[in-house]
Amino acid sequence: QYLKETQPTALRLLTGVSTYDLSEFMVLDAATRRNLELTETIRGGDEKGSLLSVLDYSVTPMGKRLIRQWVSKPLLNLEQICQRQNAVEYLLVQGLLRAELRSALRSLSDLERLTTRVISGHALPRDLTAMRLTLRSLPGTQGLFLAASSPLAPVLGGLRPCETELELLETSIDDEPPATLQNTGVIRPGYSSELDNVIEASRHAREWIANLEHVERARTGIKSLKVGYNKVFGYYIEITRANDGMVPTEYIRKQTLVNAERYITPEMKEYETLVLNAEDRILEIEKRLFREICETLARASKDLLSTARALAELDTLASLAEAAALDNYTRPEVTTDKVIQIQAGRHPVVEHSIGSGPSGALRFVPNDTNFEPGEIIRLITGPNMSGKSTFLRQVALIVLMAQMGSFVPAASARIGLIDRIFTRIGAQDEIHAGQSTFMVEMIETSLILNSASNNSLIILDEVGRGTSTYDGVSIAWAVVEYIHNHPDLRSHTLFATHYHELTQLSDLLPGVRNYNVAVSEADGKVVFLHKIIPGGADRSYGIHVAQLAGIPRPVIQRATEI
Template sequence: MSELKSTPMMSQYFSIKEQYKDSILFFRMGDFYEMFFEDAEIASKVLDITLTSRNKNEDIPVPMCGIPYKAAEAYIARLISRDYKVAICDQVEDPKNAKGIVRREVVRVITPGMILEDTLLDARINNFVASISKNGEVFGLSCLDISTGTFRISETTVFEDVLDEILRIKPSEVVVSEKNKDDGDILCIKKSLGSVYFSFINDNSFSIRNSRDTLLNHFSTRSLEGFGCEDLQSGICAAGALLSYVKETQMKSLSHVTGLVPYRSSDFLIIDDSSFRNLDVFVNQRTGQKTGALIDIIDMTMTPMGGRLLRNWLRYPLVDLSQIDARLDAVDEAVRLRAEREISRNILKSVADLERLGSRITMNRCSAREFVALKRSLNALPELWMVLSTFESPLFDFQENLSDLSILADLIDQAIAEDPPASINEGGMIKEGYNSELDELISISRDGKSFLAKLEAEEKEKTGISSLKVKYNRVFGYFIEVSKAASENVPASYVRKQTLVNAERYITDELKVFETKVLNAYEERVALELAIFEDIRLEIVKHNPSILKVASFISNIDCLTAIAQVAEDNDYVRPIMNNDGIIRIEDGRHPVVEKTIDAGKYVPNSIYLDNNENQILIITGPNMAGKSTVLRQAALTVLMAQSGFFVPAARADISVTDRVFVRVGASDNLASGQSTFMVEMEETANIINNATPSSLVVMDEIGRGTSTFDGISIAWAIVEYLHDLSASGVKTLFATHYHELTELDAIKPRVKNFNIAVKEWNDEIIFLHRLVEGGASRSYGIQVARLAGIPHEIIARSKKILTNLESGSHDLRSVSQGTQARMQKQSRPRQLELFRKPENVVVEILKGIDILSLTPLEALNKLSELKEKIRDIR
């Protein structure tokens, strides 16, 4: 078989591809990016483009496909979404100046965590790449968003904390050392993250020496003391390796990464990923969409960076009482100063995403349009600062001097056109009057148009050829075009340049001189504009630290004023924070559910929890009555309060909570072979093992995934454990269908019974959605089944079976022989009497009658009602 013939270009390709074996190589050839061999086969399938070959007539054809250079962004996005790395190999010299083959180099490697383009990012969500190091029992964790410059570091000795935090960060990519590729903990994290892209890099990058040197060199410091992380050795390993990885893939300055922020999980309210998802904070779990989630109701920020910060506040609620109150003070002031708030929010509409704007400019991934957006944003600051000066809260006070940024905005205004082109390689970016040399080149181009028009008119008159045209194209330059029919009349001075089917093209000495002058002027103009553009870009980069400070401040202002706007629009109140262990929510509402029903029809509910008498509330009531809504709204109220939000209630006293656990609903995890009950028990185990006396536990229907007796036993034992935890217990809302659990209030002093009230009428039930004291007397399952549309005959049969069960006399004649045989074999004693006998129903009704207040007629009606009740259940 013949060997593959290697041209100089293919030799260059092989040399570069050898260095990027794990990436799809986009190889720039003129106006296209070409892919070859396996890269072409993969890309053609993923991108749905034609697979062809470079040398069709040779024995070994080379598979090839290509995409237009200017349309690369969309294709890259599709490859990244399928977890492929893309190495961008560009021509790094002008083909006109190349001696031999054009020099090409990889200028950037794009991975899911290495994206800067706005079109590929969600404006309101950080795009983190995370790094995990493991040194003995100590885990280091770091995350970096190159699109904003956010860089954080943490470490812990507890694996569960690492797992919780990585799920909280939700990175697009995770970087790990090659030596830990098969480590059990890393594999567990990888499994928990699902489809997140993992990059395994050289172990040396994670060494403490190399990592520390990488960080010190980047920040130009002698130590990391200034960042407060000098002693976080495992964290430094993770952060240094991450920074090294980003620099190697981006091959650009990361000067927009100006700091490294250390933090501990315990600095914030911890809410594990499962609990957070159960509350539908960012995504509605039922639909997988933002609509129907809390964020859809309360994110009224005006800028993308404000939106990202708002999400961060919700994912990292505060636990320091003074910090919470400071944030609430600022929101309170923004609520009161309505006019100033509205003016501020209106100004914020004109502020661009300064964080991502600054990052793209710093990393030279920008056009002149970013400069214009920056100028408009900076020009909005003086008016915004003037409005904010009326606020007294320190959170509205910006201490930095803005004079340098005003000068920068003026520079951009003087130099950059108001509506510049999207490309920086076509000219038209720089205003006339900014540079005299450029003005001269522009004048030549402009005068050229009038020269051509004049030349065309003169040649028509001279030759008498009315169809004569002076034209230009990129292949042949300038030429005179004459139709075939008129070609006999052209002067001898015309030199034929090209013959077409219906026309002839000519050049003249005069046109040659003009062409040289104009084309050189155009090329010189583009080159000069690029040089001016780069000078301005470097000037902006110098001011980027100040721009980032402004961006951070504006993000805070955006969040505070947005929270105030939400509070006013939705009638939220300021929560009163305490460290006394008291959670009192008067007329609380679920912020999302209240938006889904008609105005005025939502039924608010009050909850009181403390550490002395009302620590555990057992909540009973039928399905559809609203137990889960009450549970979720309580947890959301705590989450919102500690995030600095006003809350949906008439009044709220909220004790600062260290952890919130929410165990509501469950589903099978078929991928890992876990049943509903197993998922439920694992989430419950997490609560039992991590709850503290300062936590809030919300649990719904524990134990329903197994047999009735097992479920009751487990639920009972869990309530007892939470009551006795650390000899002081933990505040808990516990919803259940097991009415037997209501007996716990007689055994455990801090347990109280509540139920979601319903009203019975002619064997129908009306949901009142009101939480009232006391346990529910019935589950009303059959009535709920009727409401759900179960056929009448099944409802009737269910009532008959229920009556027999409640009376203890199973109707063996009405069941199948196989069932009867099994029941007869069951000789074991009943564990618990789960259902009330009919006479008990009557007794309970009688107990609730105030005989002394009844009139004779009311007494007769009550007696008639009891007769009907007995007839129904018999």
Template sequence: MGKLTPMMKQYLDLKEKYKDCILFFRLGDFYEMFFDDAILASKELEITLTGRDCGLKERAPMCGVPHHSAENYIAKLIDKGHKVAICEQVEDPSVSKGIVKRDVVKIITPGTVMDAYMLDEKENNYIMSIYVDDDGAGISFADVSTGELRTTEFTKDNFINCLLDEIVKINPKEIIINTLQCLGYDLKSEIYTVLSKPYIDVFDSWAFKQDYAIKKIKQHFNIIAIEGFGIDDKNHSTCSIGALFEYLQKTQKNSLSHINNIYFYSSDAYMILDKSTRRNLELTETMREKKRKGSLLWILDKTNTAMGGRILKKWIEEPLKDIGEIQSRLDAVEELKENILAREELKELLNNVYDLERLVVRISYGNANARDLIALKGSLEVLPKVKKILDSFNTLKLKNVLYEINLVQEVKELIKQSIMDDPPITIKEGGIIKRFYNHELDELREIISNSKQWIANLENNERLKTGIKSLKIGFNKVFGYYLEVTKTNLNLVPENYIRKQTLANAERYITPELKEAESKILGAEDKVVELEYQIFVQIRDEIKKFTKEIQNTARAIATLDALISFAEVSDRFGYTKPKINNDLLIDICNGRHPVVERTMDFDMFIGNDTLLDGDENRFSIITGPNMAGKSTYMRQVALIVLMAQIGCFVPADKATIGVVDRIFTRVGASDDLARGQSTFMVEMSELANILNNATKKSLIILDEIGRGTSTYDGLSIAWAVVEYISSKKVLGARTLFATHYHELTELEGILNGVKNYCISVEECNDDIIFLRKIIRGSADQSYGIQVAKLAGVIDDVITRAKQILLQLEENDINKKNLKEDTTINKTNEVIYEKQMSIFDGKNNDVIEELKKIDILDITPMEAMNHLYKLVKLAQNRGV
């Protein structure tokens, strides 16, 4: 058996330390991967798999990517959920003995991406740390690219559900956790049900220990106590923060000084939105295509900065419950909406502001180049004008923004005096630092400038001395400076010329005088490049001292940008300022769906009123045909409430919104085949979540409860749900309930607080026209056959359906049995005495014939014969 080569041994030693990463091993101008990493990377990146002699009997599988374009390949691997360890040379090859020392300088993971080309500029990239035990859970999450760190914890009885709801809201790209098992839950499986498979890593359990976590926090912030962050009694949060710092330091191998604060928040401060509600309301992406276009975010985001886009998305995902803060945002939006000229000026100014949050983090990390500093300077230059305009506003929110914007004059002046206005991308090739900024640099540049003139003078003198008029002095990186003489003039070459190179038509020479000048010139050029880099690093380090001030300014600009976006949308689309209170009243006049109305031609959207309260109008039963607009109407009510609570004006003529603690939606039907759940099982699971977690201050949207099972079971479930939710003694939540069970409309007048509404339609011969208007009362039919006809169902089926419907209507069995088989007691509860029946199953020869058939043991021809016989029996019974 062969012996590993020194280089391959070095590779395997490093790989042993980073088993969970794809190791990018720097060799010359390439990052190489070997063995299993090479096989995996070649498939994921679709690059050629080759081999390399490694000292063993068989060649090592190998693939590689050029170092100058490695970012694109790394991005693809990260996007596919892999971690990449970057290995570089860590010593100068010219002074090393033996193989050059290499080490991993950084680990790039899905949650720790820093480079702009790998990030969505209007979306945070969070890594989350979760500490969970039988008593509760704590989460901490950070965006390494912006320096944000937030934490919260859950210690209530249903803390696992609260944890999952929060994970959905935050949508981390990577999760570290202390254990995957808690109270019988498989947490990895549970997380995968609510997120599209983030990278999950069970991290070292010792890193989550409370004593170690507190020590880690103190070390990071260089403090002696953690009380200042408000987490001294938040043990679960503390444990998650300590582990997060440990993981980030282990992977980033760099200062995390830009993470300079911990923000503890209570999830109770925000409206809770579970996965189903976020999906059904299409808050940040569409339900089917998972695209931004068509979502609420698509409508509301008219921001001019990346920072503003990120905070606006966060506001949509975290509607407020505090009336004071909601009102503060609404007042600011109102003032911006009314001051059109000032708003337009601010928009134009903000359009010139770069992503300050991520710029200052790159500076803090030491990744920023000279162009980043110029972008920072350009952004800071517009801030005085922004502050001047803001000074004319009066609302508290805008005044706070004004005070929080720090002009950071020192940084702006430093960059203005030191950095070239149009510097190169690289920082190690010179051309960065302005003239007169550094005396030593200016002297070296003067030497270079004078030397060039000296070379020109030397060339002229040598021509005169030798009489060779075509003589010229040139330069290349291999031979340095040289005198070139054509072969026709070789007889005129003086004796002190030393031959250096022979060409086809000329000879090249050097002289001691030229060699001495070359040494001075090249030495000066090398010193200039080296000194420029040193000066740039010093400037960058000086700016790093202002990280916190720039971050605070960035957050203020982001807030201003989001408020301007709300004002712009409200002005452009005719939104109105809602009235906010703590009552249970939701009163909307001529409300509209914010997304649907913008996607319709000719402004044909029909507005509708809504009245929900905690008393006589707490539960609305909505009937009407499919496609008539029931789902759109219910969603628009939920979206109007949500928009009001994020501080935006709403699409309505006027609206009064009693603050909602949660919005629940049960809309549509879908299987969850991965978990072995049918459409009906999914429906009932979502319903159970609503019934277990809703309160009187919740808003519930239910669409077609009970349709996934038999008519009798479904109607019974729907009926019981109406009773439970509408009862003030039990729940009494404000609810919109769409159904095709017309029998439920009889509950108005029987159950307190229940009101009937329907979508109005107009019949025209055998067709229907949807008027899209919600009116009091109930629909007398569902118009299902007419809708089927509109959908293109073939005429034979439509004709037969009409015949069957006519027979059922004549029997009127449904309605009769429902009235006879139920009684109402004093607490508004329905007592079922016997199950309702549409068809009597006794003495039914069709059913008896079906029982005789063994469907697992008949041929296709036998099946056709059975079918023919069953049709005849059914026809004889008049079915």
């Protein structure tokens, strides 16, 4: 009602209104999106290196936008998740069909954006030729799926034939129209008799003028007579001064040059007017017809947008199937039970970068994550560079991928629906907001403790490290107790820390378990095995990490002595 009263013209841009219900999607705050690098990396803000970069094998602009939405908005509806999984599995198994589908989609234009331009009145002639080519391809795309019982049936139901719209475009728009409506040639000959008559009259006038030079040379006997045109004076007959005596009396002087005179005849003036007026008339008619065509298409926007969404979803499902095939992902079981069981889980981005980099011989070390009955918090200790942060992100990403309907990088996975993922990873000053590293850390921790539920997943990395050791240990200890004991929390939590004192909590709180990152020591050398094993770590290996970083040997020796 407000729009009707204040912006009535804006309503034509709205083809439908759908409400965004938070209960339908997993909630991901800004810190979690950033820390998990869902669509861009923390450093540089590039898409390469993000979760999106390893899942996006889409071949259409519509698919690229939709898969970004799916990554950012995992589902909470178990039926919808299973529906996506069924479709991905179908395309994964049907490898040849998947290849044919991707090939067919690759040639399509951005039907969604094209339709939006038509609705808004901003479409150009070549937008309609692009739409025509896309609609021509629909029968071939639909023909790939002859089995009515296919898991893709709900998606395919969104594909509309759009036969009426295609016929309109075929009959009305020229095969190679100009880029803008400022030039003629947009409308196909035969579509409008009015336009055809004006064009024919203009063509006849042009032919008469084109033949005039030959006719007048023969009539006057002036061999050097020329017929020309310029934008200032229009059409003219040019005769050199040497032939002034042969100029017919009906010629009307139009322009005097140094060596010639330019003339026009009454009949020539009539044809000139016909040609010049015809150009304006043709442009006027073509613009009107083009506007009418767009208005007709706009009335069919519901079907066009439904088709665009279906094509985008097919592209996105094929993209997830392609990722699963290339990176050996498996179908997770998503359930309403409160459970996280991941066998041989892998970090999708790190694994991908190892496999595609110059050190492709390296192998990602998988890890299990099996929360036992009654287990709430998993404390993970171990040295820097051992893989703690990678493991934390890995679990969160596998949960997120499972709920977006994707297959996951694991031997198997059973995931209970998670309503929110919270992350407190890393630390940096928010100078523009006047907040120190520790303040940022505490604000993010506060949000988690005040917003998480029993069905949330909490990822905490080094809480309390931005202040003194005693304060840091105290805060971290209290945070663990709060999550464990608060009746509205008791969320599945992965807590990585350097504070070995926290390992004592497993003796005090029944839902706390200690884990550490395995390390191999031999001949004075330390090798991080990147394997998460039960038990707490007894050393941090900070000096070893400093040595790996290139700290001068005297400093390393002195640190060892101290």
